[in-house]
Structure formats: structure tokens, C-alpha cells
Amino acid sequence: MSDLVMTVNNLTVYREHYLAVRDVSFSLEAGTDTAIVGPNGAGKSTLVQALLGILPRKAGEIFILGQPLSRRGRLPSVVREQIAYLPQNFLFDRRIPITVEELVELGWESPGIRLPWLGGRQRFQQVRQALARVDGAHLRSHSISSLSGGEMKRVLLAYCLVRPRSLLILDEAPAGLDIQSESEFYQLLYQLKQEQGWAILQVSHDLEMVRRHCDRVLCLNRTLRCEGIPEVALSPENLVAAYGSDRTPYHHSHY
Numbered sequence: 199m200s201d202l203v204m205t206v207n208n209l210t211v212y213r214e215h216y217l218a219v220r221d222v223s224f225s226l227e228a229g230t231d232t233a234i235v236g237p238n239g240a241g242k243s244t245l246v247q248a249l250l251g252i253l254p255r256k257a258g259e260i261f262i263l264g265q266p267l268s269r270r271g272r273l274p275s276v277v278r279e280q281i282a283y284l285p286q287n288f289l290f291d292r293r294i295p296i297t298v299e300e301l302v303e304l305g306w307e308s309p310g311i312r313l314p315w316l317g318g319r320q321r322f323q324q325v326r327q328a329l330a331r332v333d334g335a336h337l338r339s340h341s342i343s344s345l346s347g348g349e350m351k352r353v354l355l356a357y358c359l360v361r362p363r364s365l366l367i368l369d370e371a372p373a374g375l376d377i378q379s380e381s382e383f384y385q386l387l388y389q390l391k392q393e394q395g396w397a398i399l400q401v402s403h404d405l406e407m408v409r410r411h412c413d414r415v416l417c418l419n420r421t422l423r424c425e426g427i428p429e430v431a432l433s434p435e436n437l438v439a440a441y442g443s444d445r446t447p448y449h450h451s452h453y
């Protein structure tokens with residue numbers, strides 16, 4: 199049997215009084231890359247935030263590495279530290295006097311009690327390795343205030359990579375990267391999934407990227423309209439079902 203990293207059963211989530219996600223079920227296996235696609239306002243970010251325990255759910259169950267996510271969004275710390283999340287926008291005050299290395303180091307820490315004097319050497323090496331993997335070694339001592347948008351994305355990915363993980367959740371993460379950096383970004387995701395068995399779940403509007411890189415697609419428009427391998431889930435009929443006949447992106451495709 200394959201290793202299930204996440205199982206979602208009949209998930210329903212409201213934003214205030216608005217039913218944003220209704221009765222969604224799916225599972226994620228280790229070593230796979232799954233895309234969530236759908237039109238603006240379809241509930242993609244809401245779904246991701248509910249999976250992370252940031253937004254409360256109205257109904258349904260979420261299991262991560264076999265452990266239930268509590269109604270209050272809690273998970274055992276050994277499970278929580280296996281999850282990395284790269285948001286669409288990382289909003290913070292860039293004047294905070296912190297270097298790239300210090301930021302990435304924060305990702306190395308386990309949730310809970312911190313003993314900063316322990317594991318210093320290992321932490322140092324892990325931070326260097328993570329930055330090297332995203333081609334950001336030269337940024338190590340730069341202040342985060344000096345980074346471009348694309349450099350910041352790479353540093354945040356290093357933050358995710360700095361310790362072993364099982365699940366990486368991305369919300370439109372490569373937006374803002376140039377073509378070369380985007381291609382390297384997807385190459386790295388491929389390695390993480392193949393070599394380290396990460397399950398990847400990514401929200402995307404880029405259907406060409408999804409066709410090229412993802413193993414499975416969930417088409418969301420409040421509820422799951424279709425799912426499957428890209429060739430099936432992104433067929434013209436299924437895109438019309440997910441986006442509606444007037445908003446389907448199929449006609450803009452190069453396929």
C-alpha cells in the first residue's frame with residue numbers, strides 16, 4: 199500500500215457566512231505532486247488554509263501522517279514539523295534587521311521549547327546546504343531588506359528545506375520568478391518528491407505548468423468538480439465543468 203501523507207474527508211469551510219469549500223475529499227501520497235486549480239474565488243486558498251489549521255472547518259476530517267488535525271488546528275509537533283508552507287505573499291516589515299541566514303535558521307527550529315545552544319553545528323550546516331540547494335549561498339549574509347522578490351522566494355524555499363519534511367504546500371509560490379528561476383524551482387520540487395518522497399500540494403493558475411509537472415489535479419470550484427491525472431482532469435470538458443463555459447482557460451492553452 200502507498201504511504202498516505204494526507205487524507206481529507208468531506209471537508210466544508212465557511213468564510214464568515216459564505217460557504218467557500220463544500221464536501222471536499224481527497225488524499226495525497228508520498229512522492230507525488232498534486233495541483234489545485236480553479237477560477238478566482240473558487241476556494242483554493244480557503245482549502246489550503248483549512249488544511250494548515252489556520253481556518254476552522256465547519257465539517258469533515260483531516261489526517262496528516264495518520265494524525266487528526268484537531269478542530270482548533272492542532273497537530274502533534276512531530277507531525278507539524280513535517281509540514282512546510284510557502285504562501286503566495288509573505289508579508290512582513292522588511293526593515294526587520296535579520297539576515298538571510300538567520301531567517302532560514304528559523305525553519306530549522308522544532309516547534310515547542312527551544313534550546314538554542316544545542317545542535318549549533320548541525321543547524322549551521324543545514325542552513326548552508328538549504329541555501330546552496332536554492333542557489334542562494336551568496337545571499338547568506340545579506341539583509342532580507344535588500345532581497346528582490348525572486349530572491350526572497352528562493353530564501354523562503356530554503357526555509358522550507360532546512361529540515362526533513364513530508365509535505366510541502368505552495369500557494370501560487372513561483373509567482374514573480376523569472377523563467378530560469380521558475381524552471382529551477384520546479385526541478386528542485388521534482389527532486390524533493392523523487393529523492394525524499396515529499397508530497398507536494400500546490401495551488402496554481404498556470405495550467406501549462408500543471409500539465410508538465412504535476413501527477414494529479416484537483417479541479418475546485420467550491421466543491422471538487424473533477425480530479426485525476428492532468429490529461430484527464432484538464433480535458434476541455436472537465437475545464438468547462440470547473441471554470442464554467444465562459445471562463446474556461448482551455449482556449450488560451452497552447453495544446
Ligand SMILES: Nc1ncnc2c1ncn2[C@@H]1O[C@H](COP(=O)(O)OP(=O)(O)OP(=O)(O)O)[C@@H](O)[C@H]1O
Pocket residue numbers: 213214215216218236237238239240241242243244245
Ligand atoms: N473573510 C472573508 N469573508 C467572506 N468571504 C470571504 C473571505 N475571504 C474570502 N472570502 C470569499 O471566499 C471565496 C473563496 O476565496 P479564496 O481566496 O479561497 O479563493 P481562491 O480560489 O483562492 O481565489 P484566487 O484564485 O482569486 O486567489 C471567495 O468568494 C472570497 O470572496
